Amino acid sequence: MAENNPVREKVVGVNGNLITVRYTNKVMQNEVAYAHVGGARLKCEVIRVRGDVADLQVFESTNGLKVGDEVEFTGELLSVELGPGLLTQVYDGLQNPLKLLAEQSGFFLQRGVYLRALDREKKWPFTPMARVGENAVAGDRLGSVPEGIITHYIMLPFSWKGSWRIDSIVPAGDYTIDDVIAVVVDEQGTRRNVTMTQFWPVKIPIPDYAEKLLPEKTMVTQMRTIDTFFPVAVGGTFCTPGPFGAGKTVLQHSISRYAEADVVVVAACGERAGEVVEILREYPELEDPRTGRSLMDRSIIICNTSSMPVAAREASVYTAVTLAEYYRQMGLNTLLLADSTSRWAQALREMSGRLEEIPGEESFPAYLESRISDFYERAGLVKLRTGELGSVTIGGAVSPAGGNFEEPVTQATLKVVGAFLGLSRERSDARRYPAIHPLDSWSKYHSLVDAEKLSLARSILARGSEVNQMMKVIGEEGTSIDDFIIYLKSEYLDYVFLQQNTFDPVDACTSADRQRYIFDKVCAVLESRFPFTDKEEARRWFLELRQLFLDWNYIAWDDPEFKQQESAIDKKLADVAAEVE
């Protein structure tokens, strides 16, 4: 990495996690530097240059730094290491492996300790794909190693410009990530060694693909409300804003467990440590039903919890999206879940405040919107140069201050996402989970189910809500039986389809086929006419039907009881249909 001698400069000011350095040589925007304090080296990043001073954000606590302390500039941008062994890892926002850190420094995150992101000892069974004499450009596959269930391609580093001729390549065998697996020569005769790893600057998207395609296929998350009503596309973007206690994190965890993606990157950004601990301790024990392996085998966790340094929080979402893009390059569908992007935006605000920039709305910086759209635009379905498809899907939780969706982060996010899953306090207070609001939310992607039936279901929900509002004013007595039945239908749809019990092993995840199947059954009820003349009778009938349906939801798809329960429901419907005639 350090090809040139690092430049050393001096600190002239300290303000929180922002330091000011007077430079004599040249500095680069977003260059990484290390501030020396005592025996420790604190990682920092240049975020502004003014005259002869540069402002750097420090990714650690700046306690003890003095004016005159040395800062070493590396000439590199903030980068992550890419290579086999990323899956199953738990990193902080700067790609430090937390488990190794714990072994080395114990309970606390000692500042200035940076460890290698990947295991340098482990041997990987490498199979060459390229041959000596062939030409290759950045991103071309030279060989592969198996990483869990996926084939991990070793690619010519994305940052190497021009065409390279393969001068030598090792035969199949076991190699570590640092072993030279190939030597390449460019047109000027420069020789470079290729290993299994490479570095890429986190704030720049990996550009290596043939074209970006329109995301059209539904990504199955196995959440009924999402897949049927507010679907997310493979390569699309969505956001889940909600006040505290509305179930954002539970929803994100549930998506990360059940979504049909090849690789899931979870970025716990500025949230509670306890929630990350649940993932850390539980995922290794949970089975991924699609592969039969541990859920951890397809996951990478980036955790920069709320008490960890704020500048690293800003970096963590970029680290996460870069890792997701890297696995996209292998022709995989990756899903990035960021919880919460508001904390990331707040990190921007804190730094902007220290830089004394002119504040925008709620003192977020004026560039907030463009940063948020840059981030979500890194999602997408792409056709790789090999002709394969790969994708990055991004879902961001948003934590609006006071639960008010008018605030800048939510608004800036809504402009760039393809689906809005708004969580409501009203629904979570009523214990209707997931608390995704069925009337306020929207999605621009394709649903799993038939569009006509879906619009019927939507109109019932909207009408039911109107009737409910009206009943609050005029009471049940003043409501007509027809309106009342519409209200009952909407409540029924809500209870048996929209609501889903995350803590029940069967109800927690509903496969695409099952969703279509039961949605048809639900719609049959919504389309029916009913003979009731008495509201109490109608209510009782719907409650009984609801109970049958709820029990049905708790029965596994392949269980023989599933059909039995279905016929009980059919009978109930048939009985009432006979009465109408």
Place this chain on the structure above:
Amino acid sequence: MRKVYHKISHIAGNVITVEAEGVAYNELAEVESARGVSLAQVIRLAENKVSLQVFAGSRGISTGDQVRFLGHEMQVSGSDDLLGRVFNGRGVPRDNRPDVNSELVEIGKPSVNPAKRVIPRNMIRTNIPMIDLFNTLVESQKLPIFSVAGEPYNELLARIALQAEVDVIVLGGMGLKYDDYLIFKRTLDEQGALSRTVMFIHTASDPVVECLMVPDLSLAVAEAYALRGKRVLCLLTDMTNFSDALKEIAITMEQIPSNRGYPGDLYSQLASRYEKAVDFDGAGSITILAVTTMPGDDVTHPVPDNTGYITEGQFYLRNGRIEPFGSLSRLKQQVNGRTRPDHRAIMDAMIRLYSDYKSTLEKQSMGFKMSAWDSKLLKYGARFEAEMMSLAVNIPLEAGLDLGWKILADCFDKTEVGIKTDLLEQYWPGN
């Protein structure tokens, strides 16, 4: 011998600026003025200009006064000698007993590696049914009590502290009324809990800056004990005063305010304190119970709002009772499945019926006719409020569950409570 600096060039609010060399960020200094010696902390370095926040306030400091830098950050003793002692916001004894200077630890240590945390699994019993039954407090949880001025939140804290089965109690008081401090002290003393308590008390009449140190001092001590395997309960009251002190310093330092004058890093500042709550893998634990008074009873005010996003639930204390709605313990699911088989069922059923009672009350106030079912609910609601919600009730969890069954049986038929049949058969009184 450390150098003494005389050139104070700027005094504003509680912040002074002095010209000095070789000063470290966050270092402590002593400012000697006509009013005596005060501690101060470095909060900004710019070339040779050093800004310090003065704990005793800047009143009476002259431009010719002396500033002596101590060469270390704020420290506090983590030794067992602290038990039973009372200190102020600078860590100086306020009980006329000698200073404790052994086993010093720096305050505001780095955060705990998430890989060294374990999933919380132990319930903390408080003998308050609204907590034990409905929103169980869990070891290593961080939980605020949202309340308004005039509510008995400090009494509630003291009571939980006395009844909780923990090894050490650390009390951090910020902007505490002197009377409240005396009440805390007396209550703990009467119940014989003073000998396992450490107190850091900043009273309303003390200088504002001292308030800022209280959470860090309390949590540093709590952490030192927890690392020795102790189960520590840390009580912080009132975090709104702490946030207001942050606001005051931020405005003095001409930082751009974000929301109602609070600094943009309010979330990070609060989180770095609350996140000290931990269950160490292979050592003790820290549980944090804090009071956040809501200015104007507004939960969207920046302090309670940011707090809600950080903590693992909240208790609403209103009209002297813990509200069943809005109050939430996010960790209760970790423990209430392993207490008694009927715990979750009673919890859900009683809250659901209480919510029905509330809507019946609304109906009643609007003059709608009361049905037989409504009358049952009214009877139930009154008993629930008197026998469960009242803070005067002091019974263990199991007795609380039994009481729950009794109330249900007195007010309803078996079929009306919506509890699974096998539990009804086992627990319904008079079976």
